[in-house]
Amino acid sequence: MTSVPLTTPVIDARGLGRDFTRVSGPLLRRRRERVNAVHDVTFSVAPGEIIGYLGPNGAGKSTTMKMLTGILSPSHGRVRVCGLEPSRQRTLLAGRIGVVFGQRTTLWWDLPLRDSLALTRHLYRVPAADHAARLAELTELLELGPFLATPVRQLSLGQRMRGDLTAALLHAPELLVLDEPTIGLDVVSKSAIREFLLRLNTEQGTTILLTTHDLGDVERLCRRVVVIDHGSLAFDGDLARLRATAPTPRTLVVDLAGPADPIEVAGARTVRVEGPRQWLELSANPAEVIAAVAGAHSVADLTLREPDIEDVVARLYSSGRAAAGAPRREDPVSG
Amino acid sequence: MVERALVPYARLAWAWCRALAQYPVSLVLLTLAQLGATGVELLALLFVFGHVDALAGFTLHEALLVYGLTGTAFWLADLLMGSVERLGEHIRTGSFDTMLVRPVSPLVQLATDEFSPRRLGKNVPSAVALATALGALDIDWTPGRAAMLVVLVVSGTAICCALWVLGACVQFFVTEARELANALTYGGSALSEYPLAIYGHGVARAATFLVPLAFISYQPALYLLDRPDPLGMWPHLRYASPVVAVLLCALAAAAWRTGLRHYRSTGS
DSSP states (O other): OOOOOTTSOSEEEEEEEEEEEEEESOGGGOEEEEEEEEEEEEEEEOTTOEEEEEOOTTSSHHHHHHHHHTSSOOSEEEEEETTBOTTTSHHHHHTTEEEEETTSOOSOTTSBHHHHHHHHHHHHTOOHHHHHHHHHHHHHHTTOGGGTTSBGGGSOHHHHHHHHHHHHHTTOOSEEEEESTTTTOOHHHHHHHHHHHHHHHHHHOOEEEEEOSOHHHHHHHOSEEEEEETTEEEEEEEHHHHHHHSOOOOEEEEEESSOOSOOOOTTEEEEEEETTEEEEEEOSOHHHHHHHHHHHSOEEEEEEEOOOHHHHHHHHHHHIIIIISSOOOSSOOOO | OIIIIIHHHHHHHHHHHHHHTTOHHHHHHHHHHHHHHHHHHHHHHHHHHTTOSEETTEEHHHHHHHHHHHHHHHHHHHHHHGGGGGHHHHHHHTHHHHHHTSSSOHHHHHHHTTOOGGGGGGHHHHHHHHHHHHHHSOOOOOHHHHHHHHHHHHHHHHHHHHHHHHHHHHHHHOTTTHHHHHHHHHHHHHHTTSOGGGGOHHHHHIIIIISOGGGTTHHHHHHHHTOOOTTOOOGGGGGOHHHHHHHHHHHHHHHHHHHHHHHHHHOO
C-alpha cells in the first residue's frame, strides 16, 4: 500500500473530463457523436474537509463520482484519490474509501443487519478485533442496537441508511463518498445522519464528499461547496460566498379563500398567481410577512418553501453570466 | 487466487444460504420444483428409449451416461456461476456499480449473487442417471480410468462455467442480451444431453470446434466406454477435455476483463 503524507490532497482532480459516444439513428445510417458529460473539472480536497458537490440533475455529478471511485475511466485529465489512480487501482482504492449510494443499498436484503455487516468485514478483510471495536462504536453513534438483528428488507429507509453508513465505515476509510445520503428521509433521520457525519469528520478526521439536492445538508455540513453545471465547474468556494453570489430567497406559498389581486406586503414580492394560490418571494423575516399576510387577507393555508440546490445553481448561473461573464473559480486550472 | 477469489466466494455464497434458510419450506418446495423441471428431460429420454433400442448406436445406458455427464457438469456450473447471466440487469439497475466499489472481484460478487443451494435440485436426475449408467455399463475400471472420471466431470463443469461467463460478457456490450446468452448455455446443454452422433457430422463438428460442447459429455463418454467415435472424428479428442477446459476458462477470463474495461470506459 502506498503511504500518503498528510499534506497530499485526498482528492486531486486536474482537467478531469469525460466524453460519451452517443449512437443514434437507424441501424444502417448510425450517427455517432461525442457528448461531453464532464469538461475540464479541476479541484482538490484536503484531508479532513467536508465538500458538497452540487449541481442540477444531469450536470455531471454522478459521472464525476464514478470517475473518483474508479467505476468509470476518465477521457481527459488526471485524478488521484488517496494517492491512487482510481481507474487503474480500483480494488486497492475500494479498501481505502467508503461509498454510500442513497438510492440503493449495498447490504444483503435478506440477511439480518448484523450478518450483513459481518460479511462486509470479510470482504474488506478487517481483523475481527478491529471490526468488533468499530461496530460497537458505530452502533452507539448511529443507535443501531434495536435493529441489528432485523433483516435489512424490514428496515425503514432511515435505519437502512444508518446500516449502509456503518457498512461503508467499518474498514475506517480515509474518504467517505456519499451520493444523496438523505434522499427520502424524514426530518429526524436527516438530522441524525448530519450530526453523525459532523462527528465523524471532527473526531476521526474522515474526509467527506457528498452530493445532495438538500440545501439543509449543505448548510449543516459543508463549509466549502463545488458546483458543477453543464459538465463544467461553475463555483468552488465557501458556502457563504455562494450565497452572496447567488442570493436565493425562500418562497411563501399562500392559499387564499378565493382568487384575489396579487398580495402586497412589506418584505415580500408576489412572483406568481394561480387562482387562489399565490407565490411570494421573501426578503424579510418569514414570521413578519406571514403575520402581515394573515392580517390583510383571509388565508386558507400557508407553506414556506426552502430554496433547493436547483434554485441556487440557476441563480448562480444567471448572475454569473450577467455580472462576471464567466463562472467563478478559486483554484487555478493547470494542465 | 484462493484468498482473493475462493474465500470471498465461499463467504458470499454461505451468506446467501443462510438468508435462504430463513424460509425452509420455500427452500424445500423450490428444490423439488427444480428437480421436477430437469426430471422431465430425463423422462423424455427414457420415453424415446421406450420406442427404440439404440440411438445412433448408443444403448439406453450409454445414452444415460452422456445425459448424466452433461447434467452433472451443466447444473453444477449453474449452481456455481449461473447468476452471472443477470449481469445486464445489474448494469441497468446500477447494482453493478456497488460491486465495483468493493475490494472483491465483481465476477465473484456477481456469481454469488442470490447463490441458492436449491439449484442442487436440478442435479438430482442427472446424478441418478449417471449412477445408474456407471453401475449398469461394463466399464473396465482401472485406477487411471476412475481418476479420469473425476477429471472429466471437473473439466465439463469448468467448460460450462466458462460458457456462462462468456454469455454474460456479451451483456457488457448489449445489456439486453440475456436471451442470447441463454441460447449458448441452456441451448448448449440441451444439445449435449444426447450423444452428438445423432445430429450428424455438421452439428457434431460445430459442437466440437466452434462451441466445444462435445468435451462436456460426448468425448468423455467415448473415453469411458472405450469405443470408437461413430462419426469418425480424431480418436485422441477424447483425452482433450481438460485442455479444452483450461483454454476456454482462459478465454472467458480474457473476455471478462475486456468487457469490464469496456464498461468502465463507457458507463451506463
